[in-house]
Amino acid sequence: EVQLVESGGGLVQPGGSLRLSCAASGFSLRSFWIHWVRQAPGKGPVWVSRVNSDGSTTTYADSVKGRFTISRDNAKNTLYLQLNSLRAEDTAVYYCTRAGLHAFDVWGQGTMVTVAS
Amino acid sequence: DIQMTQSPSTLSASVGDRVTITCRASQSIDSWLAWYQQKPGKAPKLLIYKASSLESGVPSRFSGSGSGTEFTLTISSLQPDDFATYYCQQYDIYSSFGQGTKLEIK
Numbered sequence: 483e484v485q486l487v488e489s490g491g492g493l494v495q496p497g498g499s500l501r502l503s504c505a506a507s508g509f510s511l512r513s514f515w516i517h518w519v520r521q522a523p524g525k526g527p528v529w530v531s532r533v534n535s536d537g538s539t540t541t542y543a544d545s546v547k548g549r550f551t552i553s554r555d556n557a558k559n560t561l562y563l564q565l566n567s568l569r570a571e572d573t574a575v576y577y578c579t580r581a582g583l584h585a586f587d588v589w590g591q592g593t594m595v596t597v598a599s
Numbered sequence: 600d601i602q603m604t605q606s607p608s609t610l611s612a613s614v615g616d617r618v619t620i621t622c623r624a625s626q627s628i629d630s631w632l633a634w635y636q637q638k639p640g641k642a643p644k645l646l647i648y649k650a651s652s653l654e655s656g657v658p659s660r661f662s663g664s665g666s667g668t669e670f671t672l673t674i675s676s677l678q679p680d681d682f683a684t685y686y687c688q689q690y691d692i693y694s695s696f697g698q699g700t701k702l703e704i705k
Contacts (some may be wrong), residue, residue: 517694519696526686526696526697526698527643527686527696528695528696529693529694529695529696532693541693543693544600577642577643579642581690584645584648584652584654585648585688585690586633586635586645586688586690586694589642589643591641591642592642
C-alpha cells in the first residue's frame with residue numbers, strides 16, 4: 483500500500499524547535515517531489531514547503547522562510563521538516579504529501595504541532 | 600503569490616441535488632487546478648486534477664471544468680458520503696488553496 487506516515491509533532495513553547503518526519507512506504511520517495519502542507523484548527527490547508535526528488539532544490543512559504551528547513555534521506559525513504567523559532571501561529575496539523583503526475587495524490591495522516599506556553 | 604477564492608463558503612443541499620462550487624485564481628494558472636474533499640480529522644483527498652481529470656477511484660458524479668482563472672467543481676447527484684468540505688488548489692506556481700466550501704445537509 484502506498485502510504486506516508488508523519489511523526490514528531492507535539493506541544494512546544496514559543497521559540498522552541500521540533501523535527502517532523504515523514505516516512506514513505508509502498509513507493510520510492512526518490513522519484514517524487516514532496517511537500518509539507520499545514521492546517522490550523524478550523525482553517526483551510528496552507529502550503530509550507532517543498533523539496534525536489536534529490537533534495538537539491540527547496541522552497542518555502544514566506545511565513546516560514548528562515549525558520550523551517552526541509553530535507554530528505556532517500557536511503558531511508560524519509561522526509562524531514564525542522565521547525566525552529568516556533569510561534570503560536572505555527573500551531574497546526576502538518577501533512578506531508580506527494581506531488582505525483584496528478585497533483586498532490588498521496589497524503590499522510592498528519593501530525594499536530596501545538597505552540598503554547 | 601497566487602490567491603485562490605472559492606464560493607460559496609457554505610452550501611446547503613439535499614441528497615440527489617446537483618451542486619456547483621466555483622474557484623477563482625488571482626492570475627492565470629492554465630489548467631493546474633485540483634479539487635480535494637476533506638472530512639473532519641482526515642487528510643484532504645484528491646478528486647480532480649488538471650482542472651477536469653478524475654482521479655482513479657473517484658465516482659463519476661464528480662466533475663471539474665475551467666481554465667485560466669475560473670474553475671468549477673460539480674457533483675451531479677449528491678450522495679450522503681459527499682457532505683464534507685471541498686478545497687481547490689493551484690499547483691502552477693508552488694501551491695495555494697482556496698478557503699474551502701462546506702457542503703451541508705439541508
